[in-house]
Amino acid sequence: MATGVSTSGRASAQRGRSGPKAGASPVHDGRRLRDHEHMESWTIxxxxxxxxxxxxxxxxxxxxxxxxxxxxxxxxxxxxxxxxxxxxxxxxxxxxxxxxxxxxxx
Known part of the structure; x- marks a missing residue:
């Protein structure tokens, strides 16, 4: 039920720890997302x-x-x-x- 937004594995590996840096924006297709850009919502x-x-x-x-x-x-x-x-x-x-x-x- 996620929207497909994920963090970059490359950036995590460069920092030498798992997970995104505190306060970092999610990365999608190699670029940073701003606010709710490209997020979907639906009713179920x-x-x-x-x-x-x-x-x-x-x-x-x-x-x-x-x-x-x-x-x-x-x-x-x-x-x-x-x-x-x-x-x-x-x-x-x-x-x-x-x-x-x-x-x-x-």
Missing amino acids: KHFSQANPAGTGQDDVPALLRRVADSIESLGLIKVQDLVMHTEITAGGDWPSLTVYFHDAED
Whole structure:
């Protein structure tokens, strides 16, 4: 989901350490970017889902089935990304999934 902007490996090697110099501008195609030059933005839909709290809240296979059913109910979509989170609660681990998607026509 990055925009393709990266730091120059050459510049890092010349400094003898990894990563860009503090305060340095990103480099793209051998030239410095200014502010938000050439950056893209877009809107993506998403939902998060978890099992109900209590017995079975930590059941990852059940969560995956629940999310798969939700994805199918949305019709023709393209899933861009899935992110799993785990909240630690008094009742134990409580995983959730966030699904990032867009319409198949987009």
